Amino acid sequence: MFKTLKGVVTTRRNRLTNERVDAQSRIIFNTSLLRRPDVLGTYRRPDAEHELLAMLHGETGSGAPVQAPPPPSAADMDDAAMDGSSDGSDTDSDGPKCMEQLADDIAVARIFDTEGVEAAVDLLLS
Amino acid sequence: MEAGTDDTLLELLEAGLSGPLLRDVATSSSAELAGGASPLSLFSSRRVLSVCTDSPSTTVALRTRAVDRGQFLFAFGCAAHAANLVASDAARVAVFELALRESLIITVFFARSPRARWLLRAVRKMLAGGGAEVGALRTYSRTRWAGEGATIASVDANLPALQHTLLENAHSAAPIAVPAPVTAAVNSTAAADAIRRASPFLCFLARVVEHLEADSAPLSSYTGLFECLRATLAKKLTVISVAERQLLQGAPERRFTSFSDPMVVSAFLLDPFWGPVRGRLSVLRWGRPSLADMRDAAVERLCGGDVSARAARLADMAGFAAIETAHGALLSERNFHPSLLVAPVGVSVPRAAARSGSAVGYTAVGRWRGENV
Numbered sequence: 001m002f003k004t005l006k007g008v009v010t011t012r013r014n015r016l017t018n019e020r021v022d023a024q025s026r027i028i029f030n031t032s033l034l035r036r037p038d039v040l041g042t043y044r045r046p047d048a049e050h051e052l053l054a055m056l057h058g059e060t061g062s063g064a065p066v067q068a069p070p071p072p073s074a075a076d077m078d079d080a081a082m083d084g085s086s087d088g089s090d091t092d093s094d095g096p097k098c099m100e101q102l103a104d105d106i107a108v109a110r111i112f113d114t115e116g117v118e119a120a121v122d123l124l125l126s
Numbered sequence: 127m128e129a130g131t132d133d134t135l136l137e138l139l140e141a142g143l144s145g146p147l148l149r150d151v152a153t154s155s156s157a158e159l160a161g162g163a164s165p166l167s168l169f170s171s172r173r174v175l176s177v178c179t180d181s182p183s184t185t186v187a188l189r190t191r192a193v194d195r196g197q198f199l200f201a202f203g204c205a206a207h208a209a210n211l212v213a214s215d216a217a218r219v220a221v222f223e224l225a226l227r228e229s230l231i232i233t234v235f236f237a238r239s240p241r242a243r244w245l246l247r248a249v250r251k252m253l254a255g256g257g258a259e260v261g262a263l264r265t266y267s268r269t270r271w272a273g274e275g276a277t278i279a280s281v282d283a284n285l286p287a288l289q290h291t292l293l294e295n296a297h298s299a300a301p302i303a304v305p306a307p308v309t310a311a312v313n314s315t316a317a318a319d320a321i322r323r324a325s326p327f328l329c330f331l332a333r334v335v336e337h338l339e340a341d342s343a344p345l346s347s348y349t350g351l352f353e354c355l356r357a358t359l360a361k362k363l364t365v366i367s368v369a370e371r372q373l374l375q376g377a378p379e380r381r382f383t384s385f386s387d388p389m390v391v392s393a394f395l396l397d398p399f400w401g402p403v404r405g406r407l408s409v410l411r412w413g414r415p416s417l418a419d420m421r422d423a424a425v426e427r428l429c430g431g432d433v434s435a436r437a438a439r440l441a442d443m444a445g446f447a448a449i450e451t452a453h454g455a456l457l458s459e460r461n462f463h464p465s466l467l468v469a470p471v472g473v474s475v476p477r478a479a480a481r482s483g484s485a486v487g488y489t490a491v492g493r494w495r496g497e498n499v
Binding site: 045046049104108 | 142143145147148151217226227230231234235238265266267268269305307308333334336337340343347350351354357358362399400402403406407
C-alpha cells in the first residue's frame with residue numbers, strides 16, 4: 001500500500017519528503033500529465049460544462065438554469081454553519097480567505113451582540 | 127502598494143522558476159524574442175507559455191511586466207476571480223441587493239442566537255415529517271461573493287420553516303426576542319419575491335465559480351463559461367426582468383474584457399467541445415470587439431510582423447472551423463483533453479491548433495504563489 005501511495009502524484013503535497021509542493025513541482029506535475037496517455041485518455045469534460053452545452057444547444061429546457069448542488073442535510077450543516085465557521089464550498093481549506101472569514105465571523109458576533117443584527121449585516125455588506 | 131513591489135515579485139517568480147526541476151523547461155523567451163523570433167515559433171511542449179494570477183494592481187503590473195520582458199508569451203487574470211466579481215457587481219442590482227440584505231438579516235440572527243437556531247432546526251424536522259429535510263441556513267463570506275447564491279438559496283428553501291418558527295415562538299411561554307428587522311424579512315412578500323428571483327442566477331454563477339475552482343477547467347472554459355453566462359442571461363432566466371438582465375449583462379462583459387487575453391479566446395475557438403454552440407455564442411460582442419476580432423488580435427501578436435505566417439494561421443483556423451461545421455464532433459470526441467484537440471477532427475493537423483495545444487491545456491484559474499504558471 002505504501003508503495004502505491006508513493007506513486008500517487010499530487011499537486012498538494014510531496015509524498016516523498018512530506019513537504020508542500022512548490023511552483024516548480026506544480027509545473028512539472030502539469031507538464032507530466034500532459035504527456036501521459038492514460039491521463040489524457042480518461043479525461044472527460046466536467047458535468048457542469050456538459051449541462052451548459054445541453055441547455056444552450058437544445059434550448060428545450062424550462063428556462064431554469066443549472067442549479068447549484070443541494071446543500072448538505074441539516075444535521076451535517078447546523079453545527080458548522082452556526083458555529084460561525086463557513087461551509088466547505090465557501091472557503092479554501094488552507095488559504096488566507098479562511099482566516100478572513102474567521103475574522104469576519106468574530107467581528108459579526110461582536111457587532112451583533114452590541115449593536116444588533118442590522119449593524120452586523122452592514123459590516124458584511126461593506 | 128509600495129513602488130517596485132511588482133519588480134520584487136517578478137524577481138521572486140524568476141527565482142522560483144530557476145530551480146533544478148525545471149532545467150529542461152524554458153522559463154523565459156527573452157533572448158529569442160530579442161533576436162527577432164516570433165512568439166509562434168517559440169511554442170513547444172518544453173516551454174512555460176503563460177502566467178495566470180489573480181488581479182490586484184500589483185499582480186496585474188507583474189503580469190504586464192513579465193510579458194513585456196518576454197518571460198511569458200501571454201498572461202491573463204483568474205477566471206474564478208472574474209466570476210466572483212460578477213457576483214459582486216450583481217449585488218448592486220436592486221433585486222439582488224434586496225435579496226442579499228434580507229437573507230443576511232435572517233441568516234445572521236439565526237446563526238448567532240442559539241435558541242432561535244435550535245427552534246428552527248426542530249421546526250424543520252417537524253415539517254419534514256420524517257422525510258428529507260431542507261438544508262440549513264448557510265453563512266456568507268465577504269471574500270467569496272459567489273457564495274451569496276448559497277446563502278440566498280438556503281433562505282429561500284427555509285422560508286416556510288422560518289415563518290413557522292416565528293409563529294411557534296410567538297405562542298411559546300418564554301419567547302425569544304426576535305428583532306423587528308428579522309420578523310419583517312421573514313414575513314415580507316417583497317423580500318420573498320426578490321429571493322425567489324435572485325436565486326437561479328446566483329446559484330448558476332456559484333456553479334460556474336465552483337467548476338472553475340476545481341482546477342480541472344481548461345483554458346477554453348474561460349471564454350466558454352462567460353459566453354454561456356451572457357447567453358443564459360439573454361435567453362433564459364426569464365424570472366428576472368429584461369431591464370435587470372440588461373444591467374447584469376454588463377458585469378460579465380466588463381470582467382471578461384478586463385481579465386482575459388486574446389489567447390484565451392483562441393483556446394475557446396479551437397476547442398471542439400464548444401463546437402455545437404460556438405456559432406451562437408460567437409455573435410456576442412464583448413465591448414467593441416467580437417470573439418473573431420480577439421482571435422485575430424491573438425494571431426497578429428503571435429506572428430509579429432510576419433504577414434505570410436499570419437495569413438497561414440488565419441487560414442488554418444478558418445479551415446478548422448469549416449471542418450468542425452461540416453463534420454461536427456461526436457460527444458465522445460468532444461471529451462478529448464484540449465491538448466489533443468487536433469485528434470477529434472480527424473484531418474490534417476491545423477498547425478495553429480497543434481501548436482496551441484500545450485497552451486489550451488493550462489487551467490483558467492490561478493492562485494498567487496505561481497501555482498498555475
